[in-house]
Amino acid sequence: MNGSVLVVGGGVAGIQAALDLAEQGIEVFLVEKAPSIGGKMAYLDKTFPTLDCASCILAPKMAAVLRYPNIKLLMNSEVEDVTGRAGNFVVRVLKRPTYVDWTKCNGCGICTQKCPVKNVPDDYNLGLSNRRAIYIMFPQAVPKKAVIDARYCMRLNPPEKAKKEGKTLCGVCERHCPTKAIEYEQKSEVIELKVAAIIVATGMELYNAKNIPEYGYGVYQNLYTNLEFERLVSATGPSGGEILRRSDGKHPKKIAWIQCVGSRDVRFNHYCSAYCCMAATKQAILAKEHLPEVQCTVYYMDIRAFGKGFNEFLERAKREFGVRYIRGKVVRIEELADTKNLRVVYEDTAESYLRVEEYDMVVLSVAITPNSRLPLPVELTSDGFVKLKDPYLDPVSTTVEGIFVVGAVAGAKDIPDSVTEASAAAARAALIAKRSMAREVRVLANGGVLNG
């Protein structure tokens, strides 16, 4: 049957598109690179502008994906190449091994407690905590299945000495798994799909703040990215929701947010990342909720509070929570050797003077960059986002017919906009899928002759 749709990327946008399509009875292949769907939203604690808990919104949607038999999840997978055209794409998907038979794994997590390799940086907490070589991505992961990280596993990647002697090491997880799901021999496989339409929803990554040496990200201990801070305040985060400094494990008294880090800057990215003004406002409020005594300051050039309810949210942060907003771009951060406090240097543009102020924690509101380097025939704009066919009247179509694009890979945006686009693209993709299916039925009825 060639009336199916491929969704690439299982972030909130990809999930929404898949659900909308599945609801209409269309077969959906959802290809996700990570071992769980959810995307960046799964990393968030609360969301602006309502301060709703992110996982309370996302978890039911993620769970719904599993309930639809016509959504075929291809986890740990990436698209390798695409041929054909609208109504008739042939897609090759590379499925990487998880070394666990997911039809058997029941997500009990015993293996993740028994594995002796304990010092693997936890990607989900952005390296702020450790996990084992075998792990379940996060507690609410969908699907909730274990994966072995082959780079760290002693069995799959033994130390040089053992490799030479031809010894097989460990095997602890295999011994403890109650369902005998561990499969060390698993190999990657290529799956060929035939689909009528494709929706690209590969989202974004944070820009590498180390490219901005003036800020010293990666060098200074109490300097965080906003995504790291999001994990820090999250109950599922490295410190169970306590905001603690990396250097001494103490609560901070003064936190600063620095806006437009890598955004709106000709040296890095020209575009506005669209989410960070509101995200910083949200995080300042969250910090205040966690630590009522903390003083929060946001350094900005312009506050972009354009969405529904955004400006009210901003006003609330100022009035109700006493968040300080100072207009001025921070040009430099310096670490004090003894206290590991951070000094930010900026011009207070309201007073027109150079200022230096000390904080015990600084959060960088980092730009996003699109995950747009894909083996798909879509065109990109000069800033790396996927090019839209018509930004006004056809804002979810790429320049290739039958391939749609939604979410942050199409342009920096927040969750509500990503979801809106996802539903729009699902409707457009469904049209193509149904037309192509109808044609197939017609061809079959005609004894296999086209244009009969």
Place this chain on the structure above:
Amino acid sequence: MVASSILFANPKIAEEIIKMGGKSLLECYQCGSCTAVCPITESIDVSFRRAIRYTQIGLNEKILGDITPWTCNLHGDCTDSCPRGASPSEVLAAIRRYQSGFFDPFGVSRWWNKTKLFEKLILYFVVFVISLSFYYFYYWNSLTGYISTEFFAVKDLSYPIAFSALFASLILFLSAKRAYRAFGGGKEYKVGFLSSIIKLTKFFIEVEKDALKVPEKRDRIIEHVFILLGLGFYTLILLFYLFSPSYFFIYPYGMILKFLGYFAAISLLYGFSSPLMKRLFARQKTHWYYKKFTHSTDWMSLIAFFPVALLYLAILILNDISYYYFSYILYIVVLSLIVPILLLEVPFGKHNHWLYKVLAYYIAARKGFFKEG
């Protein structure tokens, strides 16, 4: 009074600043990075961002008396860190041109800062030809007789220069007076004369010492030092000629003068040819200053001085190898080249900026703009 608190915004001023070389003026989105990275703002309370803002919206009253643009020492850190890819120091240079246009009471400077290079060159050439013919008609016949001997008649020859210098000084004096008033000189002084001079000296040593550590910045500072030394010595020699006791001057008058002459010539040649070459053959490694600063007044000042430096060295050499005739002709050519410098470039062009800069810094120090400690 209500009336005096009203500021009039004139968007035409932004256009004028752009014409005067502040090409990236409207790029600026007022982030304040330029103020914050600048090594000067560590010591003085000024905001370059605000100075740029005044011109963007065209608050003439605020612009004209602003000392901020004059505190810029062209280190260029701002240009490296401007998120808009603008060149704040270039914009500040343009604001200085705009201001100096108003300081000059006859408005020539205003016109000079807006004309194209070839127009300046034509005017310059005309003055050069006039002064050359003046020399030819008034001095040639009376002086050629001495050429065969070792006499070198310079006292007389120096008079047109002296007159031009007098003219330049007069204009500069009038302009400086207006600048002093615009900067608010004499009012609201908080710091004593002596302690502000000490503060200024300390500040300049501090801030340029750091710049000397960066190779590209070092070149620029060394060039400026050589230009200053060269001009200083050259003026000294001219003054000596002018007030020398004998009507004719026997060369070499003394080893000291000869040494001074060579030193001035070589300093000037280096000081003017190095930036000229870098501008002409701007390479990747050269300081942004040479790549970006291509305003016609910058070119003009270099083009005006470069041949003087070159020919002056030639004169000294020709004299040393006894080609008196040629050295004599060259000397007259050099003098004719100096006349337009003194009549045009110094009072109306770029070189009066030295004066305003000193004034602005002095007033800033007296008014207590320098931070303590």
